[in-house]
Amino acid sequence: MRHKENYEKHVAQRRAHYESEDTNGRLVINLRDISHTMRDLSEGRGSQKRVLILLLETGPITQRELTERLGIQPGSASEVVAKLENAGLLTRTESESDRRTVDVTMTGEGERQAKEAKSQREGRHREMFAALSEEEKSQLLGLLEKVNRDWESRYAQRQCHHQGRHGKHGPHSEQEGHELRHEGSAEDRPHCNHDCLNCPNPCGKGRALRESGR
């Protein structure tokens, strides 16, 4: 009972707060809400489904490359690969190209489940934007790409290796200045909140900060 009252008060407070915000503030709130729901909906960065879908796209690759593409810690990648191997969905063999790692290859059953997971994901993505017409989707995509392109240059220092994430949004993404943004030691730059293993200057602070609950 107390919970329900609190909850209703909370909803009312949120609504009042939203209404007191200007367009910029409302954009931020909407984007944050969307990101929360998206996180709930996604397979998870180191999930078995995500690994299977990735392998479907890449074909057989080394575990080292798989780990880099997933953007997770090597230990976490090892763990999920071992689970998939135990379930008979992939095999690990000595790598011919790189003796320090192993090649990861899907089995037939792995491929079947990967296709199923991929089709689930596509269905989820269709459903996520089912409220919008095709025209509205294009409009939304154009606006989001414009924001992301602007942020690539505006927040380059902060984004650190997110250039890797962002360097793809539309026609202006071929811009110069990549290297410049990555000069200086990790300590000189603000922390990044990601764990991408491909950053030329990984600072490693993001994860620690995130886990500390900030």
Added chain:
Amino acid sequence: MRHKENYEKHVAQRRAHYESEDTNGRLVINLRDISHTMRDLSEGRGSQKRVLILLLETGPITQRELTERLGIQPGSASEVVAKLENAGLLTRTESESDRRTVDVTMTGEGERQAKEAKSQREGRHREMFAALSEEEKSQLLGLLEKVNRDWESRYAQRQCHHQGRHGKHGPHSEQEGHELRHEGSAEDRPHCNHDCLNCPNPCGKGRALRESGR
């Protein structure tokens, strides 16, 4: 050197992946990138600045209510409040309305710093959308609200107490069905990824999952 090569390969892979996606997939990628940058830019849920800004909006409140509004653990709230008290930015006094908690009141210097933090946040929000015209911003806001309104009903089960977060987007947010969505025990529902203390049925699984790195 190896880092730089890896990094360039990574950017190329990301771009190829982006281009292989349809509109829905690209929307997801853009929204995810935006949420990553936004997280880097924000003050942080339990940061001193956020507490000050909140107190500016609410005026003196109990520490219990402050904790609920921040949506963080009581221990974290205690910690940040103690820091602000030690810095002379707020005072804690016995609460007259609720003996189990204390009243939190900003000092003059606290208010000054709160106003500064609020104006920094507003400046940041302006800057974030500076690439868009006023018309584009309204368009974007309208589309995001449409998506969020749709998700409120579509993913109600998943969103759990996010109704509290979402129950405010535009004219359809007064819809019925709130209670219904919150029936059943926490175990019956999928986990939620948030730690809102106002959820009538908090499941508490989200935080654990997030911290396990999934």
